[in-house]
Amino acid sequence: MADQQSPLAKIHRTYVGGEARAASAVESAVGSNAFGELLAMSASNAMALARLANGGIDRGVRALRVAGRADIADLGRQLARAEDKLERMLQLVEELEGRLDAGAAPSAGVAEARSARPVKSAANGMASRSSAASRAAGGASTAASRRRTS
Amino acid sequence: MISPLTIGRDLAGMAAGTVRLPVQLAETANILLTTDRAVIGASPREVVWTHRKTTLYRYRSQSRRHAVPVLLVFALINRPEIFDLRPGNSFVEFLLGEGFDVFLVDWGVPGEEDADLGIADYVCDELHWAARETLRASGQANLTLVGWCIGAALCAIYTALHPDGPVRNLAVLTMPLDTRGSLYSSWVGREAFDAEKVASGYEGVPGKLIDRANKLMKPVTNYVTTRRKLFESVRAGTANRVAYQAMAKWVSDNPRFPAAAFSDWITWVYKENRLANGTLRLREKAVDYGAIRRQSVLVVTAAADHIAPREGTLPFLGMVTTDDLTHLDRPGGHIGLMAGSKARTQIWPDIAAWLAERSAP
Numbered sequence: 214m215a216d217q218q219s220p221l222a223k224i225h226r227t228y229v230g231g232e233a234r235a236a237s238a239v240e241s242a243v244g245s246n247a248f249g250e251l252l253a254m255s256a257s258n259a260m261a262l263a264r265l266a267n268g269g270i271d272r273g274v275r276a277l278r279v280a281g282r283a284d285i286a287d288l289g290r291q292l293a294r295a296e297d298k299l300e301r302m303l304q305l306v307e308e309l310e311g312r313l314d315a316g317a318a319p320s321a322g323v324a325e326a327r328s329a330r331p332v333k334s335a336a337n338g339m340a341s342r343s344s345a346a347s348r349a350a351g352g353a354s355t356a357a358s359r360r361r362t363s
Numbered sequence: 364m365i366s367p368l369t370i371g372r373d374l375a376g377m378a379a380g381t382v383r384l385p386v387q388l389a390e391t392a393n394i395l396l397t398t399d400r401a402v403i404g405a406s407p408r409e410v411v412w413t414h415r416k417t418t419l420y421r422y423r424s425q426s427r428r429h430a431v432p433v434l435l436v437f438a439l440i441n442r443p444e445i446f447d448l449r450p451g452n453s454f455v456e457f458l459l460g461e462g463f464d465v466f467l468v469d470w471g472v473p474g475e476e477d478a479d480l481g482i483a484d485y486v487c488d489e490l491h492w493a494a495r496e497t498l499r500a501s502g503q504a505n506l507t508l509v510g511w512c513i514g515a516a517l518c519a520i521y522t523a524l525h526p527d528g529p530v531r532n533l534a535v536l537t538m539p540l541d542t543r544g545s546l547y548s549s550w551v552g553r554e555a556f557d558a559e560k561v562a563s564g565y566e567g568v569p570g571k572l573i574d575r576a577n578k579l580m581k582p583v584t585n586y587v588t589t590r591r592k593l594f595e596s597v598r599a600g601t602a603n604r605v606a607y608q609a610m611a612k613w614v615s616d617n618p619r620f621p622a623a624a625f626s627d628w629i630t631w632v633y634k635e636n637r638l639a640n641g642t643l644r645l646r647e648k649a650v651d652y653g654a655i656r657r658q659s660v661l662v663v664t665a666a667a668d669h670i671a672p673r674e675g676t677l678p679f680l681g682m683v684t685t686d687d688l689t690h691l692d693r694p695g696g697h698i699g700l701m702a703g704s705k706a707r708t709q710i711w712p713d714i715a716a717w718l719a720e721r722s723a724p
Contacts (some may be wrong), residue, residue: 219373221380232591236583242705243579249549252579253556256572260564267565282475289476293415300414300492 372646383598391594394604398615401418401608404444406455408467412496415480416471417489419496421464422447428462429443429722431531432501434494435467437484438513439485439624440573443469445511445702449606449609454711456700461715463722464501468493472618475566481623482517482631483645490521498529505531505717511701512537512671513628516638519679524645526654532721534661534714537697539632539671541639541678546580546669548633558629562622580669606704613702639678652682659687659721663712665700666692 240250271281412419435455438444446467447455458465468490473480497506508530510518515538522530542548550560560566578585596602620628637643643650660683664673673692680690693700693710700710 218371219376221373221377232583232588236581239583243582244546244549246549249553250555252550253553256561257555257557260561260681263564284429286475289474290479293476293479296415304492314537 374547380416387594387597390602391590391597394593394597394607394609395486395590398537398608398611400670401449401605401612403449403609403613404442404447405450405461405616406447406453411466411500412493414489414492416477417472417493418469418471419493420467420469421499421500422459422467424459424462424464426460426462426618427464429464429585429719430503430724431465431505431507431722432464432497433507433509433718433722434497434501436466436490436508436510436514436518437467437470438511439616439620439628440570440577442613442618443514444484444616445613445698448613448702449605450701452606452609452704452707454706456544457707457711457713458718459693461719463715463718466493466497466500466506470618473567474619477619478562478566478622480621482520482627485624486517486520487646488526489683490517491525494521494529503724505529507532507534507722509534510536510538510715512697513539515633516540519655520638520643520645522658523650523652523654524648526657530658532659532661532718534663534718535676535679536663537668537671538662538676538679539638539666542633542636543639543675545672550576551629552633553605556629558626558634559622562620562625565619567619567622568625570619573620574615574617577607577670587657603704610702639675641682652679653684656684656686658685660685661717662688662690663700663710663714664690664692665695665697667695668697668700670697 267282271283274281275284368417406422407420410418411421435443435446437446447453450456455465455467469491470485494506494508498504506529508522510516510533515535518530518533519535519538522533539545542552550556572674593602593607631637631643635642638650639656640653641649662676662679664676666673680688690716691710691713693706695703700706
């Protein structure tokens, strides 16, 4: 095994050994109490600075009569709240539909109207099953055809 | 004593190596610089349901043999593509090949507007609704939850909150539970670390910051050894460009951790250790792992896991009350166990076999 005894191989082995020792030493350093305290304080300080800087930049942008990041985030929040309400409302509608279905078999006209509800295709172009097929597959709610894409 | 012949051979080798070195360096640099072009999460799938940033996907399968659908749940940090890393080394692909109906819940990339999403919202709304939509799409009454890392904790909490719910099988992979004595705990569990303040800086914690913290746990290994080993494999002609780039791309894709969820997670899990001492309550309901009695439970731990050390997961085995409890303890790290090159032979078949036995109609 001449290769393993060559000067280059020895240098390589020495480097790898040094790297392993350095890894071990650094890992015990980052596991120390002092490092943990420093990291915790640094993270808090960095985020406090970021908050101040972001606030300052946002005020500057708003002074130019342009919507700032906070305004856009607020708008996003309002949309998210609206989507939350819509989701819960859809669940209520499905529950009511389920109860109606359990109470009485829907007329042919209603069933037809339900299966003809528009079905959004998936983002990557996959087709979705019809509500009738879903019901047949698992007896799930009549709103099984509901598919939403963001 | 080194002979002149050896020195001569070394010099000749060095001369040849000097010629090859620039090419090898260039190739290494090329692998590192073109990582973003790697293809990950490539299995064909369709969108079943979305709400805010959460999306439920269903993977297309030609040979479904098991009735109970499998819902995969990943952590709130990094992206769930790790379940479907690359063609030929994808857990999703493997499960599809084994005849499972596979769904995946993707938490998406939360923005500042999602700062209000807390752990309770993820468990009681997003995961609950994703489970409901999985049942609806599959036409089944039960499902299997497979969670990984924080995703495993969310799955376990969900199952505990709905002990008579639709979960038939629960598989938790490298799940954090008892965080006492962990490195994370020594960093973020201390008083000086104010999770709420940290999370409020950017209306959430930037993914890159969490990535840096993860890498800081083993700085030399993550910043030096990985690249050195890549260079050595290029020199030896054994570099697997596709595998390296896929993993590197996944590692560097870090979505924001929503502020409320981050604050909840750090406070409940690392500061107060509520999961382990059984004091966690979500929306006024106590999370009691002892309520998990009807479900079959699989616990997978990794011996070299430094993010969710196996010792921290083991108490879960004594907390659940099910009679059907299996524990697989394997060598490997937090991610490598399930996504490494050996996962296909060392762990996936065991998980699939466990699931198959428990997925009859």
